[in-house]
Amino acid sequence: MATKFDAIMARRGEIMLAALGMDYSVFEQSPIAFDYEGMMSAHGYSLDDIVGIQTRAGVGHTPLLELKNLTDVVRSMSAPGKGARIFVKDEAANMAGAFKDRRASVSIHVAKEKGYEGVIAATSGNYGAAVSSQAARYGLKCIICQETFDSRHIGQPEIVEKSRICEAFGAEVIQMTVGPELFFHMVELLDQTGYFAASLYSSFGVSGIETLGLEIAEEMTALTGAPPTHCVITHAGGGNTTGTARGLKRAGATDTQIISASVDLSGLHMASDDDFNRKSFTTGHTGFGVPFATWPDRADVPRNAARSLRYIDRYLTVTQGEVFYITEAMSKIEGLERGPAGNTAMTVAVSLARDLPRDATVVVQETEYTGAGKHHWAQLNFAKEMGVEVRSGDPKGNVPGKVIVIPERPEQIQAQDFDVARMRKSYVRNALKNAPEGYAPTAADIAFLAADTNSDAAAVEAILAALKEA
Amino acid sequence: MTDAIQCKAGDWVEVQRVLLEPADRSKNLPPETAEKPLRMWIKGFAQAAGALGDPMTIETMTGRLVEGSLSAINPGYFHTFGNPIPELVHVGVDLRARLADYHAAQGDAPAGKGGA
Numbered sequence: 376m377a378t379k380f381d382a383i384m385a386r387r388g389e390i391m392l393a394a395l396g397m398d399y400s401v402f403e404q405s406p407i408a409f410d411y412e413g414m415m416s417a418h419g420y421s422l423d424d425i426v427g428i429q430t431r432a433g434v435g436h437t438p439l440l441e442l443k444n445l446t447d448v449v450r451s452m453s454a455p456g457k458g459a460r461i462f463v464k465d466e467a468a469n470m471a472g473a474f475k476d477r478r479a480s481v482s483i484h485v486a487k488e489k490g491y492e493g494v495i496a497a498t499s500g501n502y503g504a505a506v507s508s509q510a511a512r513y514g515l516k517c518i519i520c521q522e523t524f525d526s527r528h529i530g531q532p533e534i535v536e537k538s539r540i541c542e543a544f545g546a547e548v549i550q551m552t553v554g555p556e557l558f559f560h561m562v563e564l565l566d567q568t569g570y571f572a573a574s575l576y577s578s579f580g581v582s583g584i585e586t587l588g589l590e591i592a593e594e595m596t597a598l599t600g601a602p603p604t605h606c607v608i609t610h611a612g613g614g615n616t617t618g619t620a621r622g623l624k625r626a627g628a629t630d631t632q633i634i635s636a637s638v639d640l641s642g643l644h645m646a647s648d649d650d651f652n653r654k655s656f657t658t659g660h661t662g663f664g665v666p667f668a669t670w671p672d673r674a675d676v677p678r679n680a681a682r683s684l685r686y687i688d689r690y691l692t693v694t695q696g697e698v699f700y701i702t703e704a705m706s707k708i709e710g711l712e713r714g715p716a717g718n719t720a721m722t723v724a725v726s727l728a729r730d731l732p733r734d735a736t737v738v739v740q741e742t743e744y745t746g747a748g749k750h751h752w753a754q755l756n757f758a759k760e761m762g763v764e765v766r767s768g769d770p771k772g773n774v775p776g777k778v779i780v781i782p783e784r785p786e787q788i789q790a791q792d793f794d795v796a797r798m799r800k801s802y803v804r805n806a807l808k809n810a811p812e813g814y815a816p817t818a819a820d821i822a823f824l825a826a827d828t829n830s831d832a833a834a835v836e837a838i839l840a841a842l843k844e845a
Numbered sequence: 846m847t848d849a850i851q852c853k854a855g856d857w858v859e860v861q862r863v864l865l866e867p868a869d870r871s872k873n874l875p876p877e878t879a880e881k882p883l884r885m886w887i888k889g890f891a892q893a894a895g896a897l898g899d900p901m902t903i904e905t906m907t908g909r910l911v912e913g914s915l916s917a918i919n920p921g922y923f924h925t926f927g928n929p930i931p932e933l934v935h936v937g938v939d940l941r942a943r944l945a946d947y948h949a950a951q952g953d954a955p956a957g958k959g960g961a
């Protein structure tokens with residue numbers, strides 16, 4: 376029997392078509408391939424246009440800071456000649472406190488231009504604050520659907536703070552218990568209200584992040600004479616990586632290594648009512664990072680604009696305790712008190728810079744705001760209340776959801792390489808799985824899969840052959 | 846937290862309701878989630894007087910009328926920073942001492958004193 380859930384989901388395509396302000400079907404080329412660049416440019420805005428939209432909206436142009444003390448901490452534990460310079464883009468300086476303002480600004484601009492009365496987004500993160508803030512400036516109504524509580528009505532401080540800030544900006548916040556049906560309710564509301572779907576994964580949103588890559592390339596060139604050698608990016612759904620990398624490339628920084636960074640939450644189930652409050656990071660973690668990188672089209676749009684495997688050179692993970700340590704360190708030695716999730720890339724940068732030459736330049740491309748609830752102390756105190764053990768020691772003892780180990784010394788911070796080749800393989804497997812059964816990929820499909828995984832036709836063919844064997 | 850158990854029409858309140866009963870939920874859920882209803886909470890202006898637990902209609906910030914049962918009156922926010930984390934309190938002094946040693950070994954002037 377069809378449930379209420381199934382009934383709405385069956386009409387999802389038609390509802391989203393009206394709510395997205397864009398027909399995605401024109402980009403489809405086959406059951407596997409679509410015209411990604413065509414989709415990305417269909418809004419017709421140049422990068423300059425987007426800079427203009429954002430400047431008028433009070434978004435972007437955030438400070439680029441060199442972190443000399445943090446660099447010296449790294450050098451104090453590096454081999455001679457090693458220890459790269461570390462920089463950060465202080466994205467917390469955006470009005471709603473994160474790079475997500477860039478992402479929201481283009482969507483909200485489009486919603487206003489197209490005459491929508493309001494906007495809806497499903498997000499428990501900083502994006503909700505960004506959409507709410509931009510909607511307030513443009514005079515649009517705003518609904519944020521948030522996964523906030525477990526079934527006992529307990530919410531982690533960080534998410535409760537995100538409810539507060541959205542409500543502070545005048546949004547209607549729908550707080551829900553754990554489950555992917557958040558998306559079902561969002562679709563139901565889009566149907567009822569006729570509002571614009573300000574999806575995290577639309578081309579509007581991801582194009583808005585490109586200006587961050589552009590600013591980094593320009594400001595690093597002004598400061599050091601060249602774009603950064605490495606850009607480290609806190610990674611969840613992959614929009615941050617995709618948009619920043621695209622912006623760097625469009626600014627001519629084609630040699631900058633793109634390093635995605637996530638907190639390791641392996642073993643925790645993202646739809647589990649029990650695990651929900653046993654994770655101390657609500658974004659920037661592998662629980663989103665891996666599934667979205669290996670199957671981006673699981674998102675709430677027909678084709679996800681965030682396709683991180685196209686851009687990732689390396690994917691490094693760190694543990695929760697390591698990020699909390701670096702978050703504390705940043706306050707104490709750099710005078711920069713910022714939210715923990717945004718410091719995921721900072722933690723990876725400390726590990727990475729240690730092994731790079733002194734003249735290498737590592738840009739951590741964001742920070743996020745902090746405050747009551749959205750703070751590493753609040754998250755750790757909450758973890759203890761939820762029965763998670765917090766102790767000092769070697770972060771190798773970390774067990775997501777059970778033990779958070781705070782390093783005793785910075786030497787113990789060691790990012791781990793996540794196998795990108797394996798992610799490519801799993802992406803290709805998912806692409807096949809989502810095509811009709813028995814569909815044989817054409818040469819054009821193989822070229823698409825190669826571009827979508829930043830590899831080549833031979834590599835894709837090898838993966839396809841191996842999948843056939845299995 | 847307000848201790849009010851009664852609201853007047855026009856008060857800022859919160860209602861809660863079940864969006865999906867377990868039987869109506871997505872089929873791909875871990876058992877501990879699947880066995881529970883999907884619930885929601887939302888704030889707005891009470892359309893009538895009522896007591897906690899009563900059926901209540903609110904007008905939300907977007908002007909929608911939403912029905913539920915009255916779950917809070919003038920609901921606030923009580924998240925904080927909490928106590929310092931014992932496992933982190935040493936980080937600042939440790940790293941400052943490390944930097945001082947490193948700068949001394951490099952022959953730098955100590956931070957904040959002298960230098961160009």
Ligand SMILES: Cc1ncc(COP(=O)(O)O)c(C=O)c1O
Pocket residue numbers: 473474475500501502609610611612613614615616658659681716717741742743
């Ligand atoms: C502060 C911060 N950093 C990084 C991310 C990750 O961005 P993305 O989901 O696009 O990978 C998020 C998004 O949730 C965020 O809020």
